[in-house]
Amino acid sequence: MAFNTRKGGKPPRSSSQGRDSKPSRFGASSRGDKPSRPARFEKPDRRPAPVKTNYDKPVREEKVEDDNYYLVGRNAVLEAINHGKPVDKIFLRKDGVEGSLKMIAAKARERKIVVQEVDRAKLEMLADGANHQGVIALCPPQEYAEIEDILQLAADRGEPPFIIVLDGVTDPHNLGAIIRTADASGAHGVIIPKRRAAGITPIVSKASAGAVAHVLVSRVSNLVAAITDLKKQGVWIAAADFGAKPMYTNDLSGALAIVIGSEGEGVSRLVKDNCDFGVSIPMHGKLDSLNASVAAGVLMYEVVRQRSGRNRNNNES
Helix, strand or coil: CCCCCCCCCCCCCCHHHCHHHCECCCCCECCCCCCCCCCCCCCCCCCCCCCCCCCCCCCCCCCCCCCCEEEECHHHHHHHHHCCCCCCEEEEECCCCCCHHHHHHHHHHHCCCEEEEECHHHHHHHHCCCCCCCEEEEECCCCCECHHHHHHHHHHHCCCCEEEEEECCCCHHHHHHHHHHHHHHCCCEEEEECCCCCCCCHHHHHHCCCHHHCCCEEEECCHHHHHHHHHHCCCEEEEECCCCCEHHHCCCCCCEEEEEEECCCECCHHHHHCCCEEEECCCCCCCCCCCHHHHHHHHHHHHHHHHHHHHHHHHHC
């Protein structure tokens, strides 16, 4: 069949070669079936598979308020029971309740205190590293005293105030030992800061041998402000300071608060600037410092020595 063409023109397109049939450079028509895109590459799941364990971690069964604390060890628990301190529950070692443990259980039941026998793993968890000796007492929240309570106790005893102030003592063993010595030396109370310092914990209770049940402990937010308040009440403030005069050259027989600093750093500069004077412990060996609790004990008993001498002189006169 002949095509009717115009001069210089192109032959007309047949029906089978319409606009839609223009070949695509990808090998398919531009308006026909489009080639399927390659499937996206899916990244493998790189999340680690859960680790399977064949053991169960111990879970604390007791629902305990945050402020509750534990008395750990036979002496601490027995002291609390004997002196009527509040105790919510006593945990005893399940195997072998004998000797002092048997006595603790009997006295606790006399006071209507719940006694629960538990296994060793339970005691280890509650003790948090302390030596529980087979018994732990759950006590209500520690009631910190006010500074006014400490001063009132001194007035009730008819004695000049004798207070221990701790500046940055973070070791719970040191705090417990200091509280124990404070009780033995007749101090009326201990003042500790709320921040950057140890509070009353099971380890402190254990280290104090139960003395936390007998010594008034005041926890303050501002140590300098507390010292200023004590000064207004006529209390002299003495800082334990390596470079100060020896303790026996100062009169420590009156109303007094001794400030003990942390090991290594000692009393902070701001606190020291607000003290009335410094006292030091003579050192005759190669070392120039003592453990914080030991230094506190030495200074406390220097106060006891001077007060005993003053009382003896007053009695003789």
